[in-house]
Amino acid sequence: MIIHNTLGQRDEVFKEINKNRINIFVCGPTVQDDFHIGHARTNIFFDVIVKFLRARGYSVFYLQNITDIDDKIIRRAKDENKSPGEIAEYYYNEYLRLMNILRVNSVTYYARATLYIKEIISQIRRMINKGYAYETSDGVYFNVRKFKDYGKLSNQNLNEIIENARGVINEDKKHPEDFALWKKMKPGEPYWESPWGKGRPGWHIEDTAITETFFGYEYDIHGGGSDLIFPHHEAEIAQMRSISNRKYLARYWIHTGMVNVNKEKMSKSLKNYIKIKDILKDYSPEVLRFALINSNYNTSIEYSLELMNQSRESVDKINTIYNKLKSINSDNGSFDINYDAYINSFNNIMENNFDTRRLITELLEFVGVLNKNYENISYNTAQKALKILDYLNSFLDILYGSKKINTDIIDSLILIRNELRKNKFYDLSDLIRKSLQDAGIYIEDNGDKTIWYAKD
RNA sequence: GGAUAGGUGGCAGAGAGGUCAUGCGUGGGACUGCAGAUCCCAUUUACUUGGGUUCAAAUCCCAACCUAUCCUCCA
Numbered sequence: 001m002i003i004h005n006t007l008g009q010r011d012e013v014f015k016e017i018n019k020n021r022i023n024i025f026v027c028g029p030t031v032q033d034d035f036h037i038g039h040a041r042t043n044i045f046f047d048v049i050v051k052f053l054r055a056r057g058y059s060v061f062y063l064q065n066i067t068d069i070d071d072k073i074i075r076r077a078k079d080e081n082k083s084p085g086e087i088a089e090y091y092y093n094e095y096l097r098l099m100n101i102l103r104v105n106s107v108t109y110y111a112r113a114t115l116y117i118k119e120i121i122s123q124i125r126r127m128i129n130k131g132y133a134y135e136t137s138d139g140v141y142f143n144v145r146k147f148k149d150y151g152k153l154s155n156q157n158l159n160e161i162i163e164n165a166r167g168v169i170n171e172d173k174k175h176p177e178d179f180a181l182w183k184k185m186k187p188g189e190p191y192w193e194s195p196w197g198k199g200r201p202g203w204h205i206e207d208t209a210i211t212e213t214f215f216g217y218e219y220d221i222h223g224g225g226s227d228l229i230f231p232h233h234e235a236e237i238a239q240m241r242s243i244s245n246r247k248y249l250a251r252y253w254i255h256t257g258m259v260n261v262n263k264e265k266m267s268k269s270l271k272n273y274i275k276i277k278d279i280l281k282d283y284s285p286e287v288l289r290f291a292l293i294n295s296n297y298n299t300s301i302e303y304s305l306e307l308m309n310q311s312r313e314s315v316d317k318i319n320t321i322y323n324k325l326k327s328i329n330s331d332n333g334s335f336d337i338n339y340d341a342y343i344n345s346f347n348n349i350m351e352n353n354f355d356t357r358r359l360i361t362e363l364l365e366f367v368g369v370l371n372k373n374y375e376n377i378s379y380n381t382a383q384k385a386l387k388i389l390d391y392l393n394s395f396l397d398i399l400y401g402s403k404k405i406n407t408d409i410i411d412s413l414i415l416i417r418n419e420l421r422k423n424k425f426y427d428l429s430d431l432i433r434k435s436l437q438d439a440g441i442y443i444e445d446n447g448d449k450t451i452w453y454a455k456d
Numbered sequence: 457g458g459a460u461a462g463g464u465g466g467c468a469g470a471g472a473g474g475u476c477a478u479g480c481g482u483g484g485g486a487c488u489g490c491a492g493a494u495c496c497c498a499u500u501u502a503c504u505u506g507g508g509u510u511c512a513a514a515u516c517c518c519a520a521c522c523u524a525u526c527c528u529c530c531a
Contacts, residue, residue, distance in 0.1 A: 006460095009460080026531090027531070028531085029530095029531070030529090030530080035531090036531085037531095038530085038531050039531050040531090041531070042531040043531075070529090071529080072529075072530095151459090154459065154460080154526075154527080155459060155460070156458070156459050156460095156526095156527075157458090157459095160457095160458055160459080160527085161458095161527075163457090163458085164457080164458065164459095164527050165527080165528095166527070166528055167528065168528075203529080223531095224531065225530080225531030226460085226461090226525070226526080226531085227525070227526065227529095227530055227531065228526095228530075228531070229459095229460085229526070230459085230526055230527060231526095231527080231528090232529095232530090255531095256531070257461080257525085258524085258525065258531080259531085260524075260525090263523070263524065264524080264525095265524080265525065265530090266531095267530065268529090268530075269529090269530090294468095294469095294479095295468095295469085296469095298461080299461070299462080300461080300462090300524065300525075302468085304468095306467075306468080306480080306481095307468080309480090310468080310479075310480055310481095313479095313480080314479080314480090317493095320492095320493065320494090321493095321494095324493080324494095357469080357470085358470075360479095361469095361470075361477085361478060361479075364478080364479070365478080371493085371494055371495075372494085372495070374493095374494070374495095375494095421489075424489070426489060426490070429489090429490095430490075430491080433491080433492090437492095442492075442493085443491095443492080444491090444492055444493050444494090445488070445489095445490095445491085445492080445493095446487085446488090446493085446494090447487085447488085451493095
């Protein structure tokens, strides 16, 4: 399996630390506001690859943090006259709700930052003891200049980082590029007790505290949006490695590209973001998943209505053939497919840096082959094709869920409808078709044979 | 200014020295009572610019231009 590793910027053969086990950590959101398509992209992508890795036999521990304390949460709480805890709780639940709808259900454990204060303090203390961190009047900071590999992930050298640093400088903070590990409480802010007085953790420290708790010093894969490479992931590496003295925090770093609107990154400040909950009013979760994985994960996606509409057509197409295959019950038909060849080919594509776009291209070609030969497919072949589609769906999750349907009733309605058609009572036959369609049952007349399938 | 990723037909997007990917859109056709779904044909000399290497270059080299992202919080 090949993974493009941000660390080193090259394709590498994947080798797990412990045989057949993979520990993966992906940066989760700050639970402070509604979630947008950018969040969806990253989470759907990692959902797909974790499901794929599991399908390939790996035991995967997928860990994600939830930032439930941070400046923005505090500000938001003030604006809305609520407590930061209330804001965090609300958006945390909203996040889980949306992820569930989007079928992002591969995460083994969501770790909330505020539940790991003890571990955070322990890490900061070790950094201070080793001389990597120092206390000031308003917090504890990491001394970036002490960690020589700072900048290695984002391929910048330390001197340039120091030159370009735009970080906030205050009185006794040593350098602008130093980042906060602990922020001392200001009046009215939430706090936890620490050796440095009341306060709260900085942003970067929660992730290493959480990953150390579950995975130890090192783990296999770290993921996140590409906007987190610097400084967030750089900071994580500096923190953990300064404590562990190891060569790595994570062996492989995978970063997802941004979702753009009008060629600009979707972001709060530009007010150009599309909320997940809004897009779900017009498009199904399956269509959104498809739209977001139908591209190379590390390039940016241009969001547009056209993208969504095209995705819907493709998803419909895949679902239609899937449902039509299910209705095949004849033994006639000479067309055959090579199950193993297809599965191997699809696996190879995924194992080449999770090339979901190419996978979808091949999947649509497979659908095309099935359509071309549809009249010539026997029950056995149909079952093989369905098995292939089910396999792909086990990690793509783009097939509409099938409802519980009383097939006998539909069959008899179709029988009646065909009698009406034979006698040219088209108004009535069309009415039956229309009302079935309203109930999500689609009918197709192919000569003397009528097939039906359900669609959400 | 530095780092990263790019600039391919109406649009989206593969390809990485020589056989015009593919999808969408558009036009036409087949099938159908109509519809739907599906299929077939057409839309064939696209690769930012300027140099160079080569028998041959989107593809390699050099230069330039342009775009996005990061360098402050961000998935």
